[in-house]
Amino acid sequence: MNFFKSLxxxxxxxxxxxxxxxxxxxxxxxxLLWQVFAAGGLIPTxxxxxxxxxxxxxxxxxxxxxxxxxxxxxxxxxxxIIIALVICYLSVVPIFTPVARFIIKCRYLTLTGLIFxxxxxxxxxxxxxxxxxxxxxxxxxxxxxxxxxxxINEQEYELCKTLKMNNWQTLLEVVIxxxxxxxxxxxxxxxxxxxxxxxxxxxxxxxxxxxxxLLIKSNKxxxxxxxxxxxxxxxxxxxxxxxxxxxLRTWFFPYTKLQIRK
Amino acid sequence: MTYKKEEIILQVENVNLKxxxxxLRDINFNVHNITRPDMQQGQVxxxxxxxxxxxxxxxxxxxxxxQPDTGGVKIDSDLHPVKAGEVGVVPQNYILFNHRSILDNLxxxxxxxxxxxxxxxxEDLLNEYAEKFALKEHLKKYPMxxxxxxxxxxxxxxxxxxxxxxxLLDEPFSGLDPVxxxxxxxxxxxxxxxxxxxxxxxxxxxxxxSMAISDTAFILANQEGKEGATITETIDLMQLGLCxxxxxxxxxxxxxxxxxxxxxx
Numbered sequence: 001m002n003f004f005k006s007l008x009x010x011x012x013x014x015x016x017x018x019x020x021x022x023x024x025x026x027x028x029x030x031x032l033l034w035q036v037f038a039a040g041g042l043i044p045t046x047x048x049x050x051x052x053x054x055x056x057x058x059x060x061x062x063x064x065x066x067x068x069x070x071x072x073x074x075x076x077x078x079x080x081i082i083i084a085l086v087i088c089y090l091s092v093v094p095i096f097t098p099v100a101r102f103i104i105k106c107r108y109l110t111l112t113g114l115i116f117x118x119x120x121x122x123x124x125x126x127x128x129x130x131x132x133x134x135x136x137x138x139x140x141x142x143x144x145x146x147x148x149x150x151x152i153n154e155q156e157y158e159l160c161k162t163l164k165m166n167n168w169q170t171l172l173e174v175v176i177x178x179x180x181x182x183x184x185x186x187x188x189x190x191x192x193x194x195x196x197x198x199x200x201x202x203x204x205x206x207x208x209x210x211x212x213x214l215l216i217k218s219n220k221x222x223x224x225x226x227x228x229x230x231x232x233x234x235x236x237x238x239x240x241x242x243x244x245x246x247x248l249r250t251w252f253f254p255y256t257k258l259q260i261r262k
Numbered sequence: 263m264t265y266k267k268e269e270i271i272l273q274v275e276n277v278n279l280k281x282x283x284x285x286l287r288d289i290n291f292n293v294h295n296i297t298r299p300d301m302q303q304g305q306v307x308x309x310x311x312x313x314x315x316x317x318x319x320x321x322x323x324x325x326x327x328x329q330p331d332t333g334g335v336k337i338d339s340d341l342h343p344v345k346a347g348e349v350g351v352v353p354q355n356y357i358l359f360n361h362r363s364i365l366d367n368l369x370x371x372x373x374x375x376x377x378x379x380x381x382x383x384x385e386d387l388l389n390e391y392a393e394k395f396a397l398k399e400h401l402k403k404y405p406m407x408x409x410x411x412x413x414x415x416x417x418x419x420x421x422x423x424x425x426x427x428x429x430l431l432d433e434p435f436s437g438l439d440p441v442x443x444x445x446x447x448x449x450x451x452x453x454x455x456x457x458x459x460x461x462x463x464x465x466x467x468x469x470x471x472s473m474a475i476s477d478t479a480f481i482l483a484n485q486e487g488k489e490g491a492t493i494t495e496t497i498d499l500m501q502l503g504l505c506x507x508x509x510x511x512x513x514x515x516x517x518x519x520x521x522x523x524x525x526x527x
Binding site (some may be wrong): 152158180255258 | 358360361426
């Protein structure tokens with residue numbers, strides 16, 4: 001009885017076992033509702049999607065497409081995080097502050113309007129996709145990272161001063177080393193944006209394949225079973241990377257476990 | 263009780279601070295080097311005032327972290343203007359680097375020390391102090407794994423390891439249970455006697471505990487009709503024969519003095 005009461009009480013603590021149980025129940029209900037309401041309609045049923053997933057996974061070019069999307073995303077993420085980190089770390093130096101603040105505002109720019117410009121500036125399709133991906137991700141990375149820097153307690157800087165550190169040592173200790181764990185968290189949160197954008201940029205240049213290309217082709221032929229199957233695979237990969245990055249954070253920075261409410 | 267007041271080692275002169283209103287007004291006081299025969303006697307000063315009076319601002323000014331509108335703070339026997347890093351600071355919430363273990367936090371304190379030491383000497387010193395401060399078993403832990411009292415000890419030790427002779431403590435008794443408070447009092451007395459020039463400045467609203475280990479207390483309060491807090495009273499506990507006594511809290515004269523102070527504030 002207490003368990004059911006706790007499910008509806010704010011801030012109530014639920015054990016890991018019960019939480020897993022809750023997830024399974026929620027998923028089962030969602031699938032059941034989907035199966036009931038989608039039967040005979042436009043949206044394919046879970047059973048049909050599962051069949052499509054198995055079919056896609058067993059095709060010859062699926063792993064090539066998956067590999068192509070993953071490589072592009074990871075490369076884009078890597079370059080984006082490096083660029084974003086440099087911008088954010090330099091943002092505490094007054095001369096670079098306006099640049100960083102301007103980049104934050106760039107997230108309101110739509111990529112569609114810039115495709116032509118990027119096409120002119122890049123030499124091939126791969127570079128076009130990569131540059132669009134980086135341009136799309138960096139403002140979001142910078143926004144998240146700068147909010148972390150802005151939230152640093154003034155007393156941490158004061159502590160550095162009392163420990164006789166100069167301004168560069170303070171930057172290293174408080175901003176760079178001190179917030180390294182949160183960089184992984186930002187990566188985790190923004191991986192979703194990168195993963196979402198990949199399908200869009202892959203549609204611009206289909207020669208390299210990728211899940212985005214598969215998705216666009218299936219959409220063209222209104223093959224909704226395949227479309228949903230690809231979406232399920234994209235979703236599953238996203239969830240996998242979400243878990244992986246969360247795990248990496250606690251492996252590399254064990255103290256983060258102490259700060260998270262369980 | 264034989265003692266001598268030697269040279270001035272901390273001088274606060276005409277400190278004024280104003281934001282949208284006057285916070286601190288004409289703060290003036292001196293701290294002398296106190297000597298006692300056959301022992302190393304440091305100084306323990308209390309700055310006592312009610313909450314919200316401007317104690318934390320004065321704390322930052324003393325630490326060189328905040329520049330007053332007028333006046334300034336001078337330290338050491340040459341009375342040079344204080345710079346950030348020359349005065350150790352133990353803030354009320356015992357701020358530490360949460361991404362570093364206790365040992366690494368302490369090493370950062372040692373890194374700030376101007377004394378040249380070999381790695382072996384550093385390790386020995388860290389172990390010696392960790393033992394003294396009852397932190398030996400916590401060295402591998404992270405700050406978030408320690409209690410408030412333990413974090414406070416780490417914070418104090420970190421500042422001691424920098425080699426600073428002046429250490430400011432902001433509300434060091436706040437939020438501690440009575441048993442821990444007594445241990446903190448003992449610890450502060452120990453620190454004050456580690457070196458002749460060690461000077462602890464306690465900023466607190468806890469009159470009894472602050473005065474129990476102080477040689478001088480300054481009362482920070484507002485005066486009627488005037489904006490901004492100032493030093494309204496100086497209590498020389500050495501002259502009154504009410505200091506350096508571990509049992510001082512049981513002394514009737516001390517209890518009366520504390521009661522009077524509470525009434526006047």
